């Protein structure tokens with residue numbers, strides 16, 4: 001049986017017009033030990049009293065075992081009529097939710113010997129990559145590996161955690177941050193900004209069967225399209241790691 005625990009909201013902010021960043025403390029006093037890339041499940045009831053749950057990737061920038069003071073961070077994208085959306089919209093500081101986990105294997109491989117990671121995400125699908133930043137810093141410092149993060153968003157206002165990724169790119173020359181906007185470009189676009197869908201920008205980076213490992217996270221259509229493109233480029237399937245954000249409704 002997975003580990004169930006209460007989470008108390010200790011802080012939050014809007015990252016985009018419909019994305020809320022939430023920070024929780026585990027209310028049983030224990031740390032949440034997780035590997036960057038993993039997710040938790042949030043358990044709650046529909047208005048008719050029946051039980052349901054939703055999954056959320058952990059956003060906490062996390063290196064080793066989580067210390068007792070480290071917050072459990074997630075980014076929740078609101079969808080019209082969503083049950084979890086209603087829960088998270090109404091959640092105030094000090095209130096508690098029930099969670100379980102961590103789950104998932106969408107994590108960096110300790111034994112990976114690749115020359116480059118292609119990290120591809122849309123919307124809140126970049127959340128696991130934020131959690132991975134300390135681990136990526138460690139990898140880039142200790143072995144010969146480059147990292148390209150391709151982030152698909154409709155508009156600059158939806159570039160969640162963009163400041164974290166830009167700051168990380170400035171501090172780590174081997175890390176390249178490539179925001180791809182499908183509807184509206186920023187006024188003074190950084191040289192790496194692309195117009196269009198993230199899966200279409202992939203070709204600019206010439207995916208390489210011998211040296212690349214790719215991660216795909218977020219919108220299921222993007223994950224499927226990018227998966228096919230990477231397979232056509234010759235990447236072996238075990239080198240294309242996927243997390244689809246589907247509702248468990």
Ligand SMILES: Cc1cc2nc3c(=O)[nH]c(=O)nc-3n(C[C@H](O)[C@H](O)[C@H](O)COP(=O)(O)OP(=O)(O)OC[C@H]3O[C@@H](n4cnc5c(N)ncnc54)[C@H](O)[C@@H]3O)c2cc1C
Pocket residue numbers: 039054055056057058074075076077078079080081082083084085086124125127243244245246247248249
């Ligand atoms: C492994 C995993 C990790 C996930 N991590 C995150 C995360 O970090 N952040 C996050 O925001 N979500 C994440 N999700 C998705 C999340 O679990 C919920 O599906 C999402 O929050 C919607 O839940 P809801 O209860 O508000 O909407 P629901 O009650 O499930 O759905 C309401 C309506 O909206 C539609 N809908 C559901 N999702 C979307 C969508 N994305 N776009 C458009 N319409 C939609 C449904 O089809 C339905 O008609 C993850 C999913 C998985 C499987």
